[in-house]
Amino acid sequence: MTNEIEQIPVALTVNGEKVSKLIEPRLSLVDFLRNELELTGSHIGCEHGVCGACTVRVNGEIVRGCLMLAVQANGGEVETIEGASDSGKIDDLQKAFHERNALQCGFCTPGMLMTTTELLATNPDPSREEIREYLSGNYCRCTGYEAIVDAIETVAQERKGA
Amino acid sequence: MPDTKSMIKDHVLDRPNSYIGRSVPRPNAKRLLAGRGTFTDDVKLPRLTHVAFLRSTYAHAEIVSIDVSEAKESEGVVAVVTGPEMAEVCSPWVGVLTHLEGLKSAPQHALAVKKASWQGEPVVAVVANTRAQAEDAIELIDIEWKELPVVADMETALDPETPLIHPELGDNLAWQRDLDAGDVDTAFANADHVIEETYISNRHTGVCLETRGIVADYNPGEDQLTIYHSTQAPHMMQSLFAKHLNIEEHKVRVICKDVGGSYGIKVHSYPDEYATVALAYMLKRPVKFIADRLESFTSDIHARDHRVKTKVAVSNEGEIQAFEIDDLTGIGPYSVYPRTSGIEANQVVNLTGGQYTNPNYRARAQVVLQNKSPMCQYRAVGHPILTLITEGMVDDAARKIGMDPLEIRRKNLVPDDAYPTTAPSGLPFENLSHHASLYKLVEMMDYDGLRKDQAEAREQGIYRGIGLATFIEVTNPGPAFYGVGGAPISAQDGATMRLDAKGNVIVEIGVTEQGQGAEAVVAQCAATALGVSMDKIKVIAGDTDITPYGGGTWGSRAAGIGGEAAVQAGKALRQNIVEVAGIMLQCDPSTLDIRENNVVDLADGNERMALAEVGRVCYYRPDTLPKDYQSELVVTRHYVPKQFPFAFTNGVQGCYLEVDTNTGFITFKKYVVVEDCGTVINPLLVDEQVRGGVIQGLGGALYEECLYSDEGQFLNGTMADYLVPMAAEMPDVEVGHVESPTLDSELGAKGAGEAGTGGAPAVVMNALNDALEPLGGKVTIQPFTPERILQAIGKI
Numbered sequence: 001m002t003n004e005i006e007q008i009p010v011a012l013t014v015n016g017e018k019v020s021k022l023i024e025p026r027l028s029l030v031d032f033l034r035n036e037l038e039l040t041g042s043h044i045g046c047e048h049g050v051c052g053a054c055t056v057r058v059n060g061e062i063v064r065g066c067l068m069l070a071v072q073a074n075g076g077e078v079e080t081i082e083g084a085s086d087s088g089k090i091d092d093l094q095k096a097f098h099e100r101n102a103l104q105c106g107f108c109t110p111g112m113l114m115t116t117t118e119l120l121a122t123n124p125d126p127s128r129e130e131i132r133e134y135l136s137g138n139y140c141r142c143t144g145y146e147a148i149v150d151a152i153e154t155v156a157q158e159r160k161g162a
Numbered sequence: 163m164p165d166t167k168s169m170i171k172d173h174v175l176d177r178p179n180s181y182i183g184r185s186v187p188r189p190n191a192k193r194l195l196a197g198r199g200t201f202t203d204d205v206k207l208p209r210l211t212h213v214a215f216l217r218s219t220y221a222h223a224e225i226v227s228i229d230v231s232e233a234k235e236s237e238g239v240v241a242v243v244t245g246p247e248m249a250e251v252c253s254p255w256v257g258v259l260t261h262l263e264g265l266k267s268a269p270q271h272a273l274a275v276k277k278a279s280w281q282g283e284p285v286v287a288v289v290a291n292t293r294a295q296a297e298d299a300i301e302l303i304d305i306e307w308k309e310l311p312v313v314a315d316m317e318t319a320l321d322p323e324t325p326l327i328h329p330e331l332g333d334n335l336a337w338q339r340d341l342d343a344g345d346v347d348t349a350f351a352n353a354d355h356v357i358e359e360t361y362i363s364n365r366h367t368g369v370c371l372e373t374r375g376i377v378a379d380y381n382p383g384e385d386q387l388t389i390y391h392s393t394q395a396p397h398m399m400q401s402l403f404a405k406h407l408n409i410e411e412h413k414v415r416v417i418c419k420d421v422g423g424s425y426g427i428k429v430h431s432y433p434d435e436y437a438t439v440a441l442a443y444m445l446k447r448p449v450k451f452i453a454d455r456l457e458s459f460t461s462d463i464h465a466r467d468h469r470v471k472t473k474v475a476v477s478n479e480g481e482i483q484a485f486e487i488d489d490l491t492g493i494g495p496y497s498v499y500p501r502t503s504g505i506e507a508n509q510v511v512n513l514t515g516g517q518y519t520n521p522n523y524r525a526r527a528q529v530v531l532q533n534k535s536p537m538c539q540y541r542a543v544g545h546p547i548l549t550l551i552t553e554g555m556v557d558d559a560a561r562k563i564g565m566d567p568l569e570i571r572r573k574n575l576v577p578d579d580a581y582p583t584t585a586p587s588g589l590p591f592e593n594l595s596h597h598a599s600l601y602k603l604v605e606m607m608d609y610d611g612l613r614k615d616q617a618e619a620r621e622q623g624i625y626r627g628i629g630l631a632t633f634i635e636v637t638n639p640g641p642a643f644y645g646v647g648g649a650p651i652s653a654q655d656g657a658t659m660r661l662d663a664k665g666n667v668i669v670e671i672g673v674t675e676q677g678q679g680a681e682a683v684v685a686q687c688a689a690t691a692l693g694v695s696m697d698k699i700k701v702i703a704g705d706t707d708i709t710p711y712g713g714g715t716w717g718s719r720a721a722g723i724g725g726e727a728a729v730q731a732g733k734a735l736r737q738n739i740v741e742v743a744g745i746m747l748q749c750d751p752s753t754l755d756i757r758e759n760n761v762v763d764l765a766d767g768n769e770r771m772a773l774a775e776v777g778r779v780c781y782y783r784p785d786t787l788p789k790d791y792q793s794e795l796v797v798t799r800h801y802v803p804k805q806f807p808f809a810f811t812n813g814v815q816g817c818y819l820e821v822d823t824n825t826g827f828i829t830f831k832k833y834v835v836v837e838d839c840g841t842v843i844n845p846l847l848v849d850e851q852v853r854g855g856v857i858q859g860l861g862g863a864l865y866e867e868c869l870y871s872d873e874g875q876f877l878n879g880t881m882a883d884y885l886v887p888m889a890a891e892m893p894d895v896e897v898g899h900v901e902s903p904t905l906d907s908e909l910g911a912k913g914a915g916e917a918g919t920g921g922a923p924a925v926v927m928n929a930l931n932d933a934l935e936p937l938g939g940k941v942t943i944q945p946f947t948p949e950r951i952l953q954a955i956g957k958i
């Protein structure tokens with residue numbers, strides 16, 4: 001058996017920058033982002049779509065970076081926590097998470113934030129139960145979730161008032 | 163109780179503009195929110211290689227032969243190393259400590275030599291340019307195994323017909339401890355009631371969202387090993403890596419950047435981590451190991467596999483007269499190094515029933531070997547079990563005599579004014595507040611109101627239950643925990659504080675950060691003691707070359723021990739600064755203080771000079787100071803608890819839940835915790851430690867269980883199969899505090915990180931059994947799954 005694996009070209013836009021690379025077809029999107037582009041804010045917690053640590057946005061939709069192959073994002077637009085953070089559009093969420101101590105180790109946090117952007121985009125005024133339900137695909141082993149729910153609730157209310 | 167404030171001059175809790183007791187957000191959390199943390203897998207070094215391990219698929223099997231020839235030829239492979247080759251570089255270890263007398267274990271290797279003793283034990287290491295290439299090459303390794311009989315069930319591990327895991331040890335008993343205090347036999351003989359039960363806590367594990375990981379590099383030019391490690395105890399790891407690779411300790415540098423959850427899982431040393439370091443040493447280039455999730459499940463330590471037979475004596479009036487327990491725990495094939503796998507059972511023996519006045523107590527703990535993943539200390543070490551059985555027994559007694567669970571606790575808890583006192587096991591308790599905490603909890607949860615609601619609900623066929631669980635918790639461990647037994651684990655910790663030329667302050671600290679907020683509380687303590695604002699402070703932790711030698715963060719020690727070291731360093735630096743300021747200002751230093759980044763007059767707070775000016779003169783213009791005077795703007799202070807071996811904390815949890823008797827599902831209606839961790843440095847962080855701890859405890863109580871087949875095969879090693887708490891199912895937790903500071907330190911802070919976890923299983927079990935009582939049901943086996951609940955009420 002030989003292990004030579006054919007590389008194929010991909011070209012996509014990541015956080016607004018055009019990138020093209022030769023990659024192995026088996027490479028997952030999150031490994032691609034982390035290892036090829038050094039965007040290490042997306043994390044790997046389970047590698048099979050359960051924990052949400054790898055959550056990124058592809059063509060406007062939230063996806064699990066471990067379940068999608070990098071080649072599937074070919075030609076698309078990807079946004080990671082680094083892009084979302086630098087853009088300033090999640091400033092209020094980051095601030096609320098910080099003030100409410102809605103993170104401890106911070107490993108789940110990028111995925112939580114990315115998921116939350118989607119939640120608030122689709123449901124700007126969620127109840128606590130709806131927030132909890134929506135976050136069920138994002139595991140956090142440290143916080144026990146309550147502070148995260150509080151922080152999201154705070155932002156939803158602030159945005160409503162704004 | 164005297165208070166330290168009247169005994170210590172210039173007490174830190176009397177400082178103006180204090181940060182102590184304030185909910186300051188963690189300064190270092192912002193980078194994590196921006197996705198700019200540095201977890202171990204984020205570390206990239208030039209010429210980096212990756213290691214993957216071939217792990218035993220058998221729970222117990224002899225290695226007849228290994229053929230790695232094809233693997234070595236595989237694309238990208240740098241090296242393939244087997245157990246005997248590894249053993250030439252990395253010496254084996256034995257996980258025993260002398261203070262756990264009689265504890266025995268066998269030598270354990272970084273890679274299995276001759277045989278594998280659990281499914282998941284690393285056997286061959288493959289180093290390649292990418293992890294995928296290393297995994298591809300593993301497929302090409304040919305091992306001939308000879309299966310050996312498996313010891314899976316701890317109940318039969320000691321039977322004469324059961325094969326021995328390590329024949330050289332003579333039996334499968336790693337350790338046994340017996341304790342007999344008071345007059346147990348007489349108490350049981352004379353008791354009005356004796357209630358016996360068996361409680362089972364099933365094996366579970368920590369599931370850190372960031373799996374274990376390590377990057378090691380060896381530079382032969384400097385004879386220097388540099389190790390990036392997701393660990394809780396950098397200096398301990400430095401010492402262990404140096405010892406087993408036979409390198410001088412100062413040639414090993416352990417750097418601990420961001421740690422993605424640890425909870426005790428990352429306070430141990432692991433074979434695959436020694437192997438990674440040894441490989442870097444052998445190959446003279448960096449090697450990275452990041453456990454994948456399956457590896458995590460089978461190679462991270464597990465915990466809490468206990469079967470405890472209990473017996474409690476109670477009088478008709480509700481006086482508890484004796485406790486007796488028989489604890490059996492299976493720890494896997496080796497006692498884990500260096501903290502050993504005896505501590506969990508030891509805690510159970512030490513602390514069961516410790517919050518009650520009853521003096522008659524007998525305990526036996528048997529710690530047995532088996533062919534499953536090794537077990538060791540995980541958050542709250544032993545407390546979830548001992549609280550489960552203590553509070554289970556107390557409820558058993560109350561139920562028997564028809565007394566309310568609150569009443570029996572009020573009657574039997576050690577009075578708050580009785581301290582200091584000693585547990586039946588001999589451990590000293592400095593000052594606990596069980597009654598004050600219980601009083602507060604009852605108010606917060608509206609106990610009487612809930613009882614009424616429960617009665618009304620029952621009339622409508624709805625089953626709700628109230629649970630109470632008081633607890634004691636070991637925190638701020640001194641050398642009695644590990645050091646006295648011979649483990650290279652520092653009991654003391656230090657803080658080095660440096661005023662720079664611009665009036666900013668660098669604090670280097672031996673305790674580490676894993677998300678609890680250790681750096682924030684250290685900054686709060688340092689800023690308060692010195693007299694500066696927190697934005698002037700930068701805290702550096704987790705680097706053995708830089709920080710004072712220390713123990714790291716575990717055992718709820720970071721705030722109490724690290725915080726006190728920072729307080730003392732801050733006070734000492736303030737003395738040095740006002741001394742030189744006194745010279746510059748030509749006044750008596752004892753008339754000066756530092757407040758809000760300025761040297762001020764102690765009496766009225768009038769500003770005299772900025773700290774930046776002190777820095778400027780000392781560093782840039784020392785020629786303007788007297789020739790016989792040398793300023794010192796760097797100080798180091800250490801702290802270790804000296805009066806008591808541990809700072810015990812206490813608290814109580816209460817919950818109210820509803821059971822769906824058709825599905826076995828439960829819904830939390832209320833969850834309250836009252837915690838006494840002494841001085842609260844940062845209420846925001848303490849409350850979140852409690853909440854996070856409770857939810858982790860609820861994981862063990864309700865969902866988490868490492869399932870094994872009779873052949874010792876791990877059956878649910880994915881996150882889809884091993885359930886952990888998710889947001890939708892978990893309750894909001896109300897947290898209240900009683901503050902009984904420890905007099906062992908000026909700060910008076912005790913730990914708070916584990917209390918939530920320790921009490922959660924007990925309070926859930928008691929609430930469930932309260933709910934199920936009218937149906938004649940009782941659960942005693944954790945996790946309390948819907949299936950077990952339905953079995954308890956005879957529905958399935």
Ligand code: FES
Pocket residue numbers: 043044045046047048049050051052053054055064065066067
């Ligand atoms: S790593 Fe993708 S969901 Fe867990």
Ligand code: FES
Pocket residue numbers: 102103104105106107108109139140141142143371422423677
């Ligand atoms: S903050 Fe650690 S996993 Fe969420």
